Amino acid sequence: MLNGSVGILGYGGLAPAQAQDTLPSWNAGPTKQRILDFVRATTDRSSKNFVRPAERIATFDQDGTLWVEHPMYTQVVYALERVPTVVKAKPDLANVEPFKTVISGSREAIAKLSMDELLKILEATLTGMSVDDFRAEVKRWLVMARDLRWKKPYTKLAYAPMLELLRYMRVGSYKTYIVTGGAQDFVRVFADQVYGIPPEQVVGTASGISYEYDKHGRPFLTKDPKLLLNDNNAGKPEGIQLMIGRRPYAAFGNSTGDRQMLEYTKAGGGEPLAMLVLRDDAQREYAYGPAQGLPATMVGTFTQALYDEAMSKGWIVISMKNDWNRIFDSSPS
Amino acid sequence: MLNGSVGILGYGGLAPAQAQDTLPSWNAGPTKQRILDFVRATTDRSSKNFVRPAERIATFDQDGTLWVEHPMYTQVVYALERVPTVVKAKPDLANVEPFKTVISGSREAIAKLSMDELLKILEATLTGMSVDDFRAEVKRWLVMARDLRWKKPYTKLAYAPMLELLRYMRVGSYKTYIVTGGAQDFVRVFADQVYGIPPEQVVGTASGISYEYDKHGRPFLTKDPKLLLNDNNAGKPEGIQLMIGRRPYAAFGNSTGDRQMLEYTKAGGGEPLAMLVLRDDAQREYAYGPAQGLPATMVGTFTQALYDEAMSKGWIVISMKNDWNRIFDSSPS
Numbered sequence: 001m002l003n004g005s006v007g008i009l010g011y012g013g014l015a016p017a018q019a020q021d022t023l024p025s026w027n028a029g030p031t032k033q034r035i036l037d038f039v040r041a042t043t044d045r046s047s048k049n050f051v052r053p054a055e056r057i058a059t060f061d062q063d064g065t066l067w068v069e070h071p072m073y074t075q076v077v078y079a080l081e082r083v084p085t086v087v088k089a090k091p092d093l094a095n096v097e098p099f100k101t102v103i104s105g106s107r108e109a110i111a112k113l114s115m116d117e118l119l120k121i122l123e124a125t126l127t128g129m130s131v132d133d134f135r136a137e138v139k140r141w142l143v144m145a146r147d148l149r150w151k152k153p154y155t156k157l158a159y160a161p162m163l164e165l166l167r168y169m170r171v172g173s174y175k176t177y178i179v180t181g182g183a184q185d186f187v188r189v190f191a192d193q194v195y196g197i198p199p200e201q202v203v204g205t206a207s208g209i210s211y212e213y214d215k216h217g218r219p220f221l222t223k224d225p226k227l228l229l230n231d232n233n234a235g236k237p238e239g240i241q242l243m244i245g246r247r248p249y250a251a252f253g254n255s256t257g258d259r260q261m262l263e264y265t266k267a268g269g270g271e272p273l274a275m276l277v278l279r280d281d282a283q284r285e286y287a288y289g290p291a292q293g294l295p296a297t298m299v300g301t302f303t304q305a306l307y308d309e310a311m312s313k314g315w316i317v318i319s320m321k322n323d324w325n326r327i328f329d330s331s332p333s
Numbered sequence: 334m335l336n337g338s339v340g341i342l343g344y345g346g347l348a349p350a351q352a353q354d355t356l357p358s359w360n361a362g363p364t365k366q367r368i369l370d371f372v373r374a375t376t377d378r379s380s381k382n383f384v385r386p387a388e389r390i391a392t393f394d395q396d397g398t399l400w401v402e403h404p405m406y407t408q409v410v411y412a413l414e415r416v417p418t419v420v421k422a423k424p425d426l427a428n429v430e431p432f433k434t435v436i437s438g439s440r441e442a443i444a445k446l447s448m449d450e451l452l453k454i455l456e457a458t459l460t461g462m463s464v465d466d467f468r469a470e471v472k473r474w475l476v477m478a479r480d481l482r483w484k485k486p487y488t489k490l491a492y493a494p495m496l497e498l499l500r501y502m503r504v505g506s507y508k509t510y511i512v513t514g515g516a517q518d519f520v521r522v523f524a525d526q527v528y529g530i531p532p533e534q535v536v537g538t539a540s541g542i543s544y545e546y547d548k549h550g551r552p553f554l555t556k557d558p559k560l561l562l563n564d565n566n567a568g569k570p571e572g573i574q575l576m577i578g579r580r581p582y583a584a585f586g587n588s589t590g591d592r593q594m595l596e597y598t599k600a601g602g603g604e605p606l607a608m609l610v611l612r613d614d615a616q617r618e619y620a621y622g623p624a625q626g627l628p629a630t631m632v633g634t635f636t637q638a639l640y641d642e643a644m645s646k647g648w649i650v651i652s653m654k655n656d657w658n659r660i661f662d663s664s665p666s
Binding site (some may be wrong): 192198202206208228264 | 518525535544578600612
């Protein structure tokens with residue numbers, strides 16, 4: 001069946017071996033077939049579900065959909081590790097919660113922080129500096145930081161099957177966007193390098209920005225401790241409207257935080273695609289699907305209700321265990 | 334000199350007559366030359382000012398830069414004409430200012446409305462409805478409405494030289510954005526058709542958006558009467574950071590409302606381009622440059638201070654009178 005899409009997607013120039021399987025990390029089966037059928041149906045001019053290239057918008061959640069989110073969102077790890085620097089600049093914070101708990105270093109206590117306390121930490125660590133300083137700081141950190149389980153930089157923990165999917169959809173003239181509950185400016189630092197997604201195609205939780213001047217009269221942008229867009233749950237379709245201005249035709253997520261984005265995508269005309277990554281591979285990655293409660297530091301997870309909704313509405317569930325023959329790119333880090 | 338850019342920009346496929354002048358509505362002279370030199374220098378790999386394609390971001394103000402803004406921004410005309418519909422739905426407004434003045438129909442009184450009163454009108458007429466209804470309403474209006482002087486639809490009053498410039502920059506792999514003080518959702522309705530700029534490349538003044546459900550449980554997006562981004566003055570670089578996430582390498586404006594966008598663009602490295610359209614052609618369009626005061630309904634105009642700043646900082650002033658051999662496309666409307 002892939003032969004059918006070769007001409008349409010402009011694979012003519014690829015070597016036959018590559019054209020034969022553009023999604024090599026995906027096991028043959030109904031999930032992979034749905035993806036191939038979807039791209040073929042929407043890019044083939046003779047198909048009744050053909051979609052004009054300009055309208056081929058595909059949105060991807062990041063944490064847990066494109067890369068590892070367990071045991072903590074990478075951005076939260078970054079924020080927690082920045083707390084000592086922030087407290088050094090403002091020593092009074094050392095005696096104020098939730099900073100006191102973070103400084104204590106007690107993993108157990110940190111794991112029990114509430115979402116409100118976490119937001120305070122994110123605000124204190126991700127704002128109040130220039131956009132340029134923030135970017136430089138995150139870049140430096142990403143080079144140094146290592147995931148505890150894999151001992152690799154976080155940027156090496158993107159899912160190989162999803163990287164293939166991103167490329168495959170772009171070959172089909174889909175414009176690929178990240179729509180993340182994570183901080184927009186954080187993800188923009190590495191999205192191009194890791195996912196081939198430029199900053200202008202990253203929509204995320206965003207703080208206010210102020211245009212200011214330094215003492216030499218040079219203008220710069222600074223990050224305000226003021227939430228402008230909370231890009232979770234209903235905030236995802238809202239953020240999509242604000243930043244993209246049209247409805248996606250394909251949407252990918254992995255948790256209740258993505259529910260409304262998938263619902264909104266499916267509510268458009270035609271036969272749009274909605275997919276959810278189910279974390280059911282304890283051996284190769286993690287398993288914490290419907291059975292598990294929501295950790296305080298996570299916005300959403302794959303609940304039983306979400307699973308049931310997916311089944312009843314034709315959203316496709318991707319089983320990491322069954323649909324993926326490898327999780328990560330094995331090239332040297 | 335244009336020969337030099339033919340290969341670089343991939344003009345190889347164009348007929349020689351087209352390649353000879355890609356900006357036919359621009360008179361030969363220093364302004365046109367600066368544009369040609371800029372695009373050549375930033376797209377030629379051997380040039381010291383070469384800019385990677387991904388970083389070729391060009392931002393254009395709309396009102397007064399890409400199309401006619403006099404005697405009133407088109408969006409303000411739309412808002413005023415919608416007032417009777419809004420008052421019909423909420424009759425109490427008929428006795429409340431500024432709606433009372435608008436309903437009176439007195440042009441003189443309407444012209445004296447303050448910016449605050451105007452904002453009230455914009456809020457009442459451009460929000461409080463679904464995104465889809467708003468879009469349909471604006472589409473309908475644009476087909477019917479006529480500019481009083483030219484008796485043409487507003488969408489026919491884009492400046493031909495600027496349309497050529499947009500195309501020319503896109504051929505040079507510049508990603509062209511509108512960054513307007515006008516309402517983002519309003520401009521998105523026609524930007525693709527008029528300028529070849531898709532909705533996701535329109536940054537503008539934006540209201541809040543809410544994700545809601547109708548009585549059948551179908552989701553929809555609604556426009557809240559709450560200002561999220563005021564995309565004027567310092568709001569332009571702020572909006573650029575929010576929506577694009579990187580600094581433009583070329584910026585085009587026509588008023589003090591664009592000052593910070595040009596300043597921010599020029600403050601980046603390399604040799605970016607900043608240009609201002611000067612309205613000095615009373616015969617073919619309008620002339621209301623440095624000499625004139627700021628009408629209440631306008632956010633900014635081309636003041637003497639802006640002109641002086643442009644001269645001192647190497648921002649290039651485009652004279653409509655001298656640099657353009659035609660203002661509008663003469664094809665039938």
